[in-house]
Amino acid sequence: MSSSAKRKQLSKRIRFEVFKRDSFACQYCGAHPPETVLHVDHIVPVADGGQNDMDNLVTSCDTCNLGKGAISLQSVPASLESRAADVAEREEQIRGYAEVMAAKRERIHDQAWDVADIFIDHFRLDGIRKDWLQSIKQFVEKIGVDECIRAMEIAVARKAYSKGPCFMYFCGICWNIVREGSST
Numbered sequence: 001m002s003s004s005a006k007r008k009q010l011s012k013r014i015r016f017e018v019f020k021r022d023s024f025a026c027q028y029c030g031a032h033p034p035e036t037v038l039h040v041d042h043i044v045p046v047a048d049g050g051q052n053d054m055d056n057l058v059t060s061c062d063t064c065n066l067g068k069g070a071i072s073l074q075s076v077p078a079s080l081e082s083r084a085a086d087v088a089e090r091e092e093q094i095r096g097y098a099e100v101m102a103a104k105r106e107r108i109h110d111q112a113w114d115v116a117d118i119f120i121d122h123f124r125l126d127g128i129r130k131d132w133l134q135s136i137k138q139f140v141e142k143i144g145v146d147e148c149i150r151a152m153e154i155a156v157a158r159k160a161y162s163k164g165p166c167f168m169y170f171c172g173i174c175w176n177i178v179r180e181g182s183s184t
C-alpha cells in the first residue's frame with residue numbers, strides 16, 4: 001500500500017472495543033485516562049499494509065503512539081524490553097513480599113491461638129471472643145509468643161476465677177512488657 005493511499009477511518013465502535021479489550025490503558029506504558037489521551041494504534045502500520053481488524057489494533061497513549069509513528073512492532077525496542085524486565089522483576093518482588101506477609105499473618109494467627117488455648121483450657125470454654133483474639137495477635141506481634149504465653153500463664157494463675165479480669169490482667173502484663181521494651 002502506498003503512503004498516498006487513503007487510510008480507512010476506524011469506527012467509534014471498533015475504537016471503543018479496542019479500548020475496552022485493553023482495559024483503557026496504553027499497552028506500551030500503562031498510562032490511562034485522565035492522565036493521557038488514548039489512541040488506537042496499528043501493530044502493523046497502515047503504510048506497511050496493516051488493516052483495521054481487531055488483531056492489528058492496540059490501545060496506545062498519545063505519547064507512545066505519536067513517538068512510534070509508522071514503525072512496525074516486529075522488533076521490540078531495547079528500552080521497552082528493559083522496561084518490561086523491570087516490571088517483571090517488580091511483580092516478582094511483590095509476589096514474594098505477599099507470600100512472606102501471608103506466612104507472617106498465618107504464624108501470628110497460629111501463635112495467638114497457642115496463647116488463647118491456655119485461657120480457653122483454664123476456663124473450659126469452647127472459644128474466645130474475636131476482639132480478645134485480635135488483642136492477643138497484636139501482643140504476639142509486639143512482644144513475641146513466648147512472652148505472651150508467660151503473661152497468659154501468670155494471668156490465669158492470679159485471676160483464676162473470672163474471665164474478664166483475667167484477660168485484662170493478661171493485657172496489663174503485655175502492655176508492661178511493651179513499655180519496658182520501648183524504654184530500653
